[in-house]
Amino acid sequence: MRRIYLDHAATTPTHPEVVKAMVPYFTEAFGNPSSIYSCGQEAKGAVEEARTKVAELIGARSEEIVFTSGGTEADNLALKGVAYANECKGNHIITTSIEHHAVLEACKFLETSGFKITYLPLDKYGLLDPDDVKKAITARTILISVMHANNEVGTIEPLEEIGAIAREAGVCLHTDAVQTVGHIPVNVDKLRVDLLSISAHKLYGPKGVGALYVRKGTKLVPLVHGGEQEKRRRAGTENVPAIVGLGKSVELARQEMGREPERLAYLRDRLIEGLGKKIDHIHLNGHPTRRLPNNVNVSIDFVEGESMILNLDLEGICASTGSACTSSSLEPSHVLLALGLPPEQAHCSLRFTLGRENTEADLERVLDVLPGIVAKLRAMSPLWRTSR
Helix, strand or coil: CCCCCEEECCCCCCHHHHHHHHHHHHCCCCCCCCCCCCHHHHHCCHHHHHHHHHHHHHHCCCHHEECCHHHHHHHHHHHHHHHCCCCCCCCCEEEEECCCCHHHHHHHHHHCCEEEEEEECCCCCCCCEEEEEEHHHCEEEEEECCCEECCCCCCCCCCHHHHHHHHCCCCCCEEEEEECCCCCCCCHHHHCCCCEEEEEHHHHCCCCCEEEEECCCCCCCCCCCCCCCEEEEEEEECHHHHHHHHHHHHHHHHHHHCHHHHHHHHHHHHHHHHHHCCCCCCEEEECCEHHHHHHEEEEECCCCHHHHHHHHHHHEEEEEEHHHHHHCCCCCHHHHHHHCCCCHHHCCCCEEEECCCCHHHHHHHHHHHHHHHHHHHHHHCHHHHCCC
């Protein structure tokens, strides 16, 4: 049975060309980038080449890129780094109720240190009103953090408008762009962001590496102290193979940016339409049009999401109910609850996120298999029987 992988928002398979690019830096080019002899300088050159590639993808300068261990560290460095660097100016941070847990948990931690957090609500599609951001800004506001696109429902936020508001108020703006960089065009000047988080394994690179864009002039206190790596913004010997892998993955993403988003959007819409025709009592979560080109998130009434996932897995289809970072939790998605879904409907969610290797045949397989799974599970549900 051929496995059909439809959970690219959780992670992506490492591209063969990325693996090929990384291999030499495990073996013959193993030098420490901080060493001044040739072996070390070869490694340093590879790190700086990757830094340039990442910068070019998002319209930044290479010196504004800080390599991290992934998106979670990048988010933590952005929030905690800016917060502690600007304590003398204020203690107020603005974010949203649908952020990734890397942002929400960092905010909870900062609250224990005396920072005040405003969690802005969103509409039923998961869309933030820029006017709400403007109204929330006070004289003590030092940072705004709004994700570029939500990892669960795929809604793309109006960052350009929010960026203009933040710039006018003189407040730093951070965005978690883990789900967008490499998938849709992202330009830090167009978005007017001061900090932007990236994760390699979301764009066909290796796990355990990411980056934080830090606009020149943005004050940042490091989380990790030690050596002088990353211009003293993140100490520790660089993970050269992984950084090279990130560089190669963004290079490949840049090459495919013109055609891949359009192809995925076509497949996404085909799947949404097919599910709507074949399954009743189904609801699309997230914005109907302002969403990531590869994201399909639905709630199917009277069926638990986890049960659908397990049954799909038996058919060789990998999907999810939401964020992989909270997959072990029995609690309903905080994102869907924030959109106003009742807990019982939030528990019925199913997320498909498409990728490079997915085809129309993959979607037809889902449309052939899922209706039968839903019918079987509903037949066992007392809620389904009493609703009819």
